[in-house]
Amino acid sequence: MTQTIIPVLPFNVNRVREDFPILAQKVHGKPLVYLDNAATTQKPQAVLDALAEYYTEHNANVHRAVHLLSERATRLHEEARTTVQRFLNAREAREVIWTRGTTEGINLVAQTYGRKNVGAGDEVIISAMEHHSNIVPWQMLCEEKGAILRVIAMNDDGELLLDEYEKLLGPRTKFVSVVHLSNALGTLNPVKRIIERAHEYGVPVLLDGAQAAYHVPLDVQELDCDFYAFSGHKLYGPTGIGVLYGKAELLDAMPPYQGGGDMIRSVTFEKTTYNVLPFKFEAGTPHIAGAIGLAAAINYITALGMDSIADHERDLLAYGTRALESVPGLRLVGTAREKASVLSFVLKDIHPYDLGVILDQQGVAIRTGHHCAQPVMDRFGIAATARASMACYNTREEIDVLVRGIHHAQKLLG
Amino acid sequence: MTTTTPEEQADDLVEGFELFDTWDDRYRFLIDLGRKLPPLTETEKSEVNRVHGCQSNVWIATRPQPETPEPVINFVGDSDSSLVKGLIAVLWRVCSGQPAEKIVSYDVEGLLDRLGLSQHLTMGRRNGLDEMVKRVKALAAKAESRNQ
Known part of the structure; x- marks a missing residue:
């Protein structure tokens, strides 16, 4: 079987986003910021x-x-x-x-x-x-x-x-x-x-x-x-x-x-x-x-290139890690040297469920809970975390929206 | 706690909710309702009274009611989530202290729908809320059958 040669174009996240029709919608009147990719990713037009x-x-x-x-x-x-x-x-x-x-x-x-x-x-x-x-x-x-x-x-x-x-x-x-x-x-x-x-x-x-x-x-x-x-x-x-x-x-x-x-x-x-x-x-x-x-x-x-996707996500992870670390009362759960794409965290005095609901009102979709990994939660002595997980179509701006949403939730719930 | 009917209590809550233009204010109102809930005693916050959700936990405890001609349901509740606690406060206002026969047939989903909060019941497996509603209803059914 001959290998199909697929040209690899330079990675452009805005162009990538256009391939995913679901991302263009608004939820609760706000642009959708989909950061629950570890649960499931959205589908490009080519798949549809x-x-x-x-x-x-x-x-x-x-x-x-x-x-x-x-x-x-x-x-x-x-x-x-x-x-x-x-x-x-x-x-x-x-x-x-x-x-x-x-x-x-x-x-x-x-x-x-x-x-x-x-x-x-x-x-x-x-x-x-x-x-x-x-x-x-x-x-x-x-x-x-x-x-x-x-x-x-x-x-x-x-x-x-x-x-x-x-x-x-x-x-x-x-x-x-x-x-x-x-x-x-x-x-x-x-x-x-x-x-x-x-x-x-x-x-x-x-x-x-x-x-x-x-x-x-x-x-x-x-x-x-x-x-x-x-x-x-x-x-x-x-x-x-x-x-x-x-x-x-x-x-x-x-x-x-x-x-x-x-x-x-x-x-x-x-x-x-x-x-x-x-x-x-x-x-x-x-x-x-x-x-x-x-x-x-x-x-x-x-066609996007697995290496290009990995590079893009590495940038998002580094950017997101810095941004979340600057939020007072936030603790990242999972700080391994070799990491990819997942930002799991807990907030002082705020239940992840409440954070998830308030973020949803801001258009931000994250996952909250034990992530079907209860022994992991037990290991860290917590019941649940909030988790933002990135994919090829996420942007630094979306991480900014997440961080603003967390600040907002802290004001509302604190 | 009250002599008004569940329907009157529900109407009051819906009116209160409608005063607010934004969801932020509604959630703030809900959280405040939760804060005003009578606290559970240490013994009431037991494993038996705990409803496991995969995200948040709910505790629901019944309290004995002085002899009344008809059986009356009296309960208190708590949650580690402020919003779920607010929802418990909604149920408490509407259902606690009411005759069992009214609780058995009370449309909790309809109420949460009117408040625009039914998503929390849909997510109930995760936050323990639907299990709590079931426990309150089972309690009411039991009290009613005892009376018959």
Whole structure:
């Protein structure tokens, strides 16, 4: 397959904003300032067009029929897989499994690789900054198997303690599953080192890439991770579509996840044989439009340039960090040296919920709460934070609006 | 606390709200209502009385009511969020001290809608408010069934 050459234009945030129709609206009479990107990102016109075009012109079920529409839908669906393969720099397209999202990808690995390879007394390692979706699937597995869940501790800045991690690794370790970029703290973890050390013990590693995939240029071969899970909707794509990357030799050896159509080779009442990769893990009609929409999103951000996006977001993070640090009574939660895109904070005497409501009145959308990472909140002795998270279309001016909104809330609620 | 009906109390609140032109002033009014709520005692602020929301917490405690011909619902509440506490104050003004039979059928959502605050009930799973409304209603239903 020949690589499509996409020209990279200089990054111009105002032009980028024009690609996202939703950003032009007003909320409560104020221009929308959307800073809840870690929850989900907005969709560029290219993705909206791809979805509309698919349903308007090509819709049919895939891998089933001989008619022209089905052939077109199948081709687009499989081209989307190849687009993801290139985006991740995976060796082969069959290493790309469609899922509903990161959560399903992690559950798939826990329920197939995990159930086959983790037994009583074995250990699974996660970290102290995991999202609930990278805790609970492993807890369920450990409960079922009588295995033990080990947790890599972190320091007060929200950085994992690698010395502690190395002490946890041992002959009983059967799996390591850690977050690439923390949704609650913004910490970018030293995943390459984490993977290297696990591999010294022959232990495979899954990276939860829900947050990282749209901020950090990815290369799964260079990282040498065994599994990588991410969601389409955080990567400017549709909801309900996600990707699990896995090394072919591991995926091949794994039992199927769900049974149904498309994942079989032949079925009799006595015996079913399973399809080859990637279809073995894709029971039922897939989210065809979602896959095509995700490919459109990947093409869109690839054209912007992942490095340009990362540079732009680094500038916003530095600017936002300085701006928030100047707010009296504000404390940033998550101050790791390696960070991306997330500003989590608490305000003295002001509940995050109240701040969120007052900011909403100013047109500013942030997230408040425990961010589905209650153990992270417990670690910092807080119940909730307010979180502003940036994407490629945010601007310094929007951070100024956020800061003015916080001052306003302090006056109103203080 | 009052002899007026829930409807009269609600009308008073809606009128009060309509005096303000901006949401800032309405929220300020709401926060002030919250500050005027009778405080919970230490024992009332117990784990049993706590309603977990994934953002803010609500405490709701019932207080015994002197013998009345009909069962009456008397409660106090608190929250770590000032705005949610203001919303509790709205419910307290309208519902506390009222006959159970009126509370069981009272349209809380309709009231918050009239005040332009129904978004907080929609978000109720997060702020504990809808669970609190359910507890007040369950209490009223229980008191009423005892009376029958």
